Amino acid sequence: MSVERAGDAKAAQRGADIWRRSLLVWAILMLLVLLTLGLAYLPLGRFNMPLALLIAAAKAVLIGVIFMELRLAKGFIRLAAGAAFLWIAVMFALTFSDLASRAG
Amino acid sequence: MSAAALREPWTRLSRQREAATFGMWVFLTSELLFFSGMILIYAACRYLQPAGFLAAARETNVWFGTINTMVLLTSSFAMAVAAQAGDAKLRRLAIACLAATVALGLAFLTIKGFEYREDIHEHLLPGAGFAIATPGAQLFFSVYWVMTGVHAIHLSIGIALVGRLILETARRELPLSSPEIQATALYWHLVDVIWIILYPLLYLGGRS
Numbered sequence: 001m002s003v004e005r006a007g008d009a010k011a012a013q014r015g016a017d018i019w020r021r022s023l024l025v026w027a028i029l030m031l032l033v034l035l036t037l038g039l040a041y042l043p044l045g046r047f048n049m050p051l052a053l054l055i056a057a058a059k060a061v062l063i064g065v066i067f068m069e070l071r072l073a074k075g076f077i078r079l080a081a082g083a084a085f086l087w088i089a090v091m092f093a094l095t096f097s098d099l100a101s102r103a104g
Numbered sequence: 105m106s107a108a109a110l111r112e113p114w115t116r117l118s119r120q121r122e123a124a125t126f127g128m129w130v131f132l133t134s135e136l137l138f139f140s141g142m143i144l145i146y147a148a149c150r151y152l153q154p155a156g157f158l159a160a161a162r163e164t165n166v167w168f169g170t171i172n173t174m175v176l177l178t179s180s181f182a183m184a185v186a187a188q189a190g191d192a193k194l195r196r197l198a199i200a201c202l203a204a205t206v207a208l209g210l211a212f213l214t215i216k217g218f219e220y221r222e223d224i225h226e227h228l229l230p231g232a233g234f235a236i237a238t239p240g241a242q243l244f245f246s247v248y249w250v251m252t253g254v255h256a257i258h259l260s261i262g263i264a265l266v267g268r269l270i271l272e273t274a275r276r277e278l279p280l281s282s283p284e285i286q287a288t289a290l291y292w293h294l295v296d297v298i299w300i301i302l303y304p305l306l307y308l309g310g311r312s
Contacts (some may be wrong), residue, residue, distance in 0.1 A: 018185055023229070026181040028124040033173050040308035052304035059177070060297045064271055066185040068293045070288075074122065082131040084136040091137075095144055099151055 025066050032059050109282040117281060122125065126282035128290045135258075139298050142251050146305055156240020159161045161309030163228060163236060164248065168219040169307035172212050174175060176259075179208035180296040187289040190280045195273070197311070198280060204268045205292065216256055234243040248306055258295045266292065 040048060058063040065071045070078055108157040113121035186201035227235040229244040229249070265288045272278035278285075 011194060013199055017191070018105040018188045018192065018194075018197075022181055022185050022188070024178075025184075026178065029177045030174060030183070033170065033177065036304060036308065040166075040311040049304070049309065052308045053301075054306050056300050059300045061179055063293050063297055063300070068163055068290055070281075071127065077122070077129055079124050080126060080133060084140075086134040087137055088140045088266055091140060091144060092147070095148060095240055096151070099148055 021065075026060055029059055029062060111281040117283075121229050121286065123285040124287045126131070128287040130195065132290060132294045135167075135294060135298075139251075139254075139301075142247065142254070143301065143305070146244075146247045146251070147266065149240065149247065153240025153243060156236075157244045158310035159236055159238040160241035160244035160248075161306065162311065163241075164307050165219055166311065167217055168222075169303060172215050173221075173303045175208050175215065176296050176299050179205050179212070181256050182208060182288060183289050184285040185249055187256055187286055190273075190282075190285045191227045195280060198285075199270060200272070202266055206263055206266050206270065209266070212259060213256060213263075219250055230295045251302055251306070255295065255298060258298070262288075262292050283311050 019066075023094075032055050036052050039051055039055070044051065064081070070081060073081075109119050110120060116121065147155050182201045182204040186198050189195075189198035189201060198252065223229065226234050230246050234242050234245070236242075246251060269285055269288055273280065273285075
């Protein structure tokens with residue numbers, strides 16, 4: 001009986017740990033949504049979009065590193081996750097080097 | 105329990121889980137490139153027609169978009185708790201959070217449906233009778249419909265996959281240690297990450 005109760009207490013503790021960690025990330029994510037929404041209405045000219053994308057990137061990193069557990073992942077899994085950004089960078093760089101260098 | 109989760113050709117569950125995570129990340133990388141193609145179209149069109157893009161972005165419903173962003177982020181939170189609860193062998197918590205994930209996913213699609221209805225009502229569907237005259241605005245909305253539509257398809261697939269996890273874990277056909285829970289969670293989070301990028305592109309432009 002007491003062993004079972006100790007097991008229950010341990011399970012409850014594990015559950016509480018999971019909630020505490022994840023709730024913190026969730027709260028930060030919600031704050032970032034409100035921040036980016038508010039900033040969208042400030043007249044910052046050309047800086048509105050880069051700032052919004054920066055906040056979006058921060059949200060994506062939080063989800064990737066904590067919720068998708070990249071912080072615990074082995075090197076080859078991080079490499080697989082990071083590889084996408086290399087190819088995306090190539091795709092954007094080549095497209096915009098063409099677009100930006102055209103006369104009209 | 106773990107004996108049932110272990111499949112051929114792996115000899116250890118930890119290796120099987122690594123393989124599932126790695127395989128899922130390779131797939132997610134291809135998904136990121138797929139969506140990046142659409143984001144590149146957005147970026148190139150916006151570069152060529154900045155005024156039209158800002159005029160069009162102003163016409164999307166920022167409240168639907170913001171509430172849906174919060175709904176989807178919360179669903180990712182529920183999914184993360186579910187995956188950790190699975191690891192910690194907390195069956196009831198895992199199933200409850202998977203159910204919350206599905207409910208929030210369905211809520212997202214419902215809100216999106218109301219938003220689509222309003223968009224159509226306001227003549228924001230590209231073609232004859234389109235509401236905004238500024239050149240480039242139709243391009244924005246073409247990209248809007250395709251991106252949000254493809255995202256909604258991805259989310260629907262995610263809802264079906266998580267629904268399957270609920271049924272099989274509740275019937276004890278799928279052990280909590282199965283890597284399938286973690287792999288499904290990764291997919292769900294990626295669909296959320298894609299929405300996080302779409303949100304400022306489609307809803308926050310032209311507001312100031």
